[in-house]
Amino acid sequence: MFKIDRETHRIDSIFIMLLFFLFALTAFVLIMIGVRQYKATANAMDYNYEIRTVTSYLREKTRQNSSNSSISIETIDGTNALCLKNTLNNTIYNTYIYYYDGSLREMYIQEGTPFTLNLGQQIVTISGFDMDKTDDGLIIVTISDSFGGTTDMYLSANSN
Template sequence: MKKNMESRHTVDMLFVVALLFLFAMGALMLIALGSSIYKRGVDTLTKSYDKRTAYAYITEKLRQYDEEGSITTDIFNQSGAIRIDTTIDDIPYVTYLYDYDGALMELFARADVGELPPEAGQKIMDIDDFVVATKGNGILEITITLKDGENLTFITAKRSGK
């Protein structure tokens, strides 16, 4: 009788340990599955954020300064750039949107200062390449290569009539 009780306690203990082990394995599998789903979601959101930021930033700058003759394409730092000329309190200013050292940059300065180095601009976001082409009648085709190698191409038009 005593022997039967001892073996019964061992079997009960093994059952509890096995059940605990199964619970722990299930919890670990659930955590691993949840983390992979979370990582995919974060990657998708980051890629979407980069696209929206690049597009929205440039189009907002162009719309903000949309006056006749104020937006042109230019060469800055030996590559294509968008040049925006504006006057504030009778002082001429120039803004350049360009690519420098793997980043989309913006440089805002007085027009009479002269040539400024490209590192003087403010970094907007990381990119691989920035290409601007004029398509005529105030239409600009802008292609941005994001860090993941994806090309974002959009066409924008000047809307000013004055």
């Protein structure tokens, strides 16, 4: 009847191997595209977490202290700190928000009590935090994220 030629069988094997190689190559390319997209999405989420956490946190803290006399910038051990004053039972408490050792930190302490910067509660890891007060009472905050970017934020001491 039919006689199978060895050369035809060899071409069939090469064709099947070529199809398998093409399938494996396509699968590898799709996986690499997925990995790159995942990394980009994860980095964007980390960036948004850092910036949104810091900006939301600072906005909420300044809204809680709405008078000009209760918000100031103080220097503690050479580090700028946002100082928010509160009075509770005729005792003044200060909330200091500052950058130390790679993270934004907060320290809530009675006025006049000495403390060191390493005692503050860590809020979020960032790579820099600086602030300056303008003549019209605005506080300009510059946040440096861990991706090398900076974000400026304006806070009003009078948020009402």
